[in-house]
Amino acid sequence: MPLLDIKNLTLEIDTALGWVKALDKINLSIDSKEVRALVGESGSGKSLIVKSIVGALPDRWRVTADRMNWKGRDLLSMSDTQRRNITRNEMSVVLQNPTTTLDPSATLGEQIGESIPDSMLDKGWFWQRRAQRHTIAMQQLHKVGIRNHELCLSSYPHQLPDDVCQKFAIAMALVSDPKLLIADNPTMGMETTTKIQVLRLLAKLNKTRGLSILFVSHDLLAISAMADTMTVLYCGQTVESGRMSQIKRRPLHPYTQALLDSAPSFRRDLPPKAALSCLEGTIPTLQHLPIGCRLGPRCPRAQKDCVKMPAVRRIHDHHYACHFPLHRDKP
Amino acid sequence: MLIYLGRRLNLLVITLLILCIASYILAFLVPGDPLINLSGNPSPSADQSAQLRLMYALDQGYVAGFWQYLKLTLAGNWGLSLTSQNPVFQDILQFLPASLELSFYAMLISLLVGLPLGIMAGLKHRKFADMGILSVSLMGFSVPVFWLALLLILIFALQWGMLPISGRLSLLYEVPHQSGFMLIDILLADISDKSAVLNDAIRHLVLPTLSLSIVTSALVIRLTRRSVINVMSSDYIKAAYAKGLSHAQVFWRHGMKNALLPIMPQLAMQFTVLLTNAMIIEVIFSWPGIGEWLIQAIYQRDFPAIRGGMLAVSSLVVIFTIAVDIIIRLIYPLSKRQFHAQV
Numbered sequence A: 001m002p003l004l005d006i007k008n009l010t011l012e013i014d015t016a017l018g019w020v021k022a023l024d025k026i027n028l029s030i031d032s033k034e035v036r037a038l039v040g041e042s043g044s045g046k047s048l049i050v051k052s053i054v055g056a057l058p059d060r061w062r063v064t065a066d067r068m069n070w071k072g073r074d075l076l077s078m079s080d081t082q083r084r085n086i087t088r089n090e091m092s093v094v095l096q097n098p099t100t101t102l103d104p105s106a107t108l109g110e111q112i113g114e115s116i117p118d119s120m121l122d123k124g125w126f127w128q129r130r131a132q133r134h135t136i137a138m139q140q141l142h143k144v145g146i147r148n149h150e151l152c153l154s155s156y157p158h159q160l161p162d163d164v165c166q167k168f169a170i171a172m173a174l175v176s177d178p179k180l181l182i183a184d185n186p187t188m189g190m191e192t193t194t195k196i197q198v199l200r201l202l203a204k205l206n207k208t209r210g211l212s213i214l215f216v217s218h219d220l221l222a223i224s225a226m227a228d229t230m231t232v233l234y235c236g237q238t239v240e241s242g243r244m245s246q247i248k249r250r251p252l253h254p255y256t257q258a259l260l261d262s263a264p265s266f267r268r269d270l271p272p273k274a275a276l277s278c279l280e281g282t283i284p285t286l287q288h289l290p291i292g293c294r295l296g297p298r299c300p301r302a303q304k305d306c307v308k309m310p311a312v313r314r315i316h317d318h319h320y321a322c323h324f325p326l327h328r329d330k331p
Numbered sequence B: 001m002l003i004y005l006g007r008r009l010n011l012l013v014i015t016l017l018i019l020c021i022a023s024y025i026l027a028f029l030v031p032g033d034p035l036i037n038l039s040g041n042p043s044p045s046a047d048q049s050a051q052l053r054l055m056y057a058l059d060q061g062y063v064a065g066f067w068q069y070l071k072l073t074l075a076g077n078w079g080l081s082l083t084s085q086n087p088v089f090q091d092i093l094q095f096l097p098a099s100l101e102l103s104f105y106a107m108l109i110s111l112l113v114g115l116p117l118g119i120m121a122g123l124k125h126r127k128f129a130d131m132g133i134l135s136v137s138l139m140g141f142s143v144p145v146f147w148l149a150l151l152l153i154l155i156f157a158l159q160w161g162m163l164p165i166s167g168r169l170s171l172l173y174e175v176p177h178q179s180g181f182m183l184i185d186i187l188l189a190d191i192s193d194k195s196a197v198l199n200d201a202i203r204h205l206v207l208p209t210l211s212l213s214i215v216t217s218a219l220v221i222r223l224t225r226r227s228v229i230n231v232m233s234s235d236y237i238k239a240a241y242a243k244g245l246s247h248a249q250v251f252w253r254h255g256m257k258n259a260l261l262p263i264m265p266q267l268a269m270q271f272t273v274l275l276t277n278a279m280i281i282e283v284i285f286s287w288p289g290i291g292e293w294l295i296q297a298i299y300q301r302d303f304p305a306i307r308g309g310m311l312a313v314s315s316l317v318v319i320f321t322i323a324v325d326i327i328i329r330l331i332y333p334l335s336k337r338q339f340h341a342q343v
Ligand SMILES: Nc1ncnc2c1ncn2[C@@H]1O[C@H](COP(=O)(O)OP(=O)(O)O)[C@@H](O)[C@H]1O
Pocket: A013, A015, A022, A040, A041, A042, A043, A044, A045, A046, A047, A048, A049, A285, A286
């Protein structure tokens, strides 16, 4: 049974121009010990998926799903308390942009302290617990590569540089020893050495403790090294998902192809100084979605049939939504 | 921090200096002999006149004159009132506490009423409770203070006779002036039926305080509500929920502090608004405070008193504003990023 299993997740948000579907029939599942990459250009709704999973959306927005199960229990229909218990003990999230997701008026020490569940402390008097929390926090900070833990724990978010806040957010997510880590762009704005350190830490936790990771990133190189499976998102829809190796070798969806082509490090055959390929145009805004396949206007393979929304098709565990997939030209 | 303190103190001194300059200029602009306006002696003899001219250095140019005036002002010599011939400074010391007392209680009540209601409305954003609180506060907000005061008098004092119409204390009682704050004075005073006097003083306080605090409560509600709404929809509150904290934990640990701290300066500033409103209320309730005193002075063209009263009230407002700024700076970490004074 998958750890997290999402089927047909739809999110409607109210904008100035009325309700729009920011996420449309998203499918996503994460097995235990799996590292799943979630990729897509900015504005494709990656962060919205992350927020829907942990319930960090405004109350007004409408989240519906055929299934949104955590270990077989439906997250959407359970009570607030039950859901909080799961997010408290079993899954952790690093939201995008830690500078705004950290409380500006509390020290980082207080904030990481309240992420440590009581069950991790041994029995003791409450004054001893404070010291225990401090020790746990300190060790976790060392793991993500923050050496000056005293300064970090006693500082307010605005007193520290962004990349330290970013590392701190990762530490805070990992401190409760979760089953699943959802990381939204966790290495954004980090320099290469620290980035490698963080990625290595995540990989190690995945191997040794069986941590599952939903890894949201632009960094295809980091993703391809870490992830087992990948889900490609475009405009609030899942366009392709499957095993990383398979998608890398033979992407079926034109958008995935374009995404892979745009990453120079993926193309060994690229001659020096060659122009990088990219899709024409930009991602449409939610208010002006094209009818039919949302990639339509930008798609190099688009044909007349593409004005109809392509259904999700499946070859083994490889899913794609396209009328005219690559590498599968009809005989 | 030291630089910051230095800046604020600098601002304080300069603003006070400007106020002094303005009050000095006023003595020359208003009708009448500047000498009389400054000293408050309505018909000095030739001898006295020469002495006063020397004292105020009137013949040595404006700069020397102002310097002299500044020294006298700092020493507490603010001239005499033209009508009563009392020293202005002593008068102010006597009347100002009454106004402060009134404003202070009104502020207290506004906060006690406004903060909880504002928070409640903010947490129940767009729900029934929010709409209800908001519309009531809008009504309170749009009522003119003096009209409200008259209405309250009409209902509670005249119609129902529950509360006294005017004054600070029934004429039956005599409380020696010590701090100027009536309730404190009563508690300090060595009088026989203390509880009766206290009761009477409080009954006198009710109507003026109520009419003052309704408007301010409405303001406090609106400020608090907006701030709570903003904070509760912010990313870090969502993140706190995502950590698995309960509603109560999120609100008390992350929401409350962030919602209230940024509006503290605005809340504190309401005190100065209150003080000005209090002056109007004082006239209606014949409350022996600085407002009533100042209005009398204006009616009687008592320029030394007008000058002194304005200087006192404006200095008080400035000092209060800067003090609030410094206190907030001490307790609110985020404000440390702001280096320059804000108005
Ligand atoms: N608070 C919001 N209000 C309105 N639209 C939003 C809001 N947050 C995100 N969106 C829209 O949802 C889409 C997806 O955003 P996001 O999930 O942040 O993209 P990504 O993380 O993939 O860059 C964007 O088109 C954005 O305009």
